[in-house]
Amino acid sequence: MIESASYIPHTVPMPDDGLCPYCGVAMDGTYPAVNAPVIDHTIPLSKGGRHTPDNTLMICNRCNCIKRDRPVSYLLEKLHQSGALAKT
Numbered sequence: 001m002i003e004s005a006s007y008i009p010h011t012v013p014m015p016d017d018g019l020c021p022y023c024g025v026a027m028d029g030t031y032p033a034v035n036a037p038v039i040d041h042t043i044p045l046s047k048g049g050r051h052t053p054d055n056t057l058m059i060c061n062r063c064n065c066i067k068r069d070r071p072v073s074y075l076l077e078k079l080h081q082s083g084a085l086a087k088t
């Protein structure tokens, strides 16, 4: 029996277009490049979010560095202010 299910390893899929869902940059860099793909927890782990498929997605390293453990709304506001928000 598994003692704790709080950490469930899974593969986080890349977006089909390979673009960061927040700023739209092509995530084809190699970490620690700003355009390297990294796993983001939509609800940060430190805020009670879990490492589950519905709370994780691949975003670019730059967006992750801006967002850190803040809500998505903070990142979107920062991207909007800098004119880097992905056109949707």
Ligand SMILES: [Zn+2]
Pocket: 020, 021, 022, 023, 024, 025, 059, 060, 061, 062, 063, 064
């Ligand atoms: Zn990004």
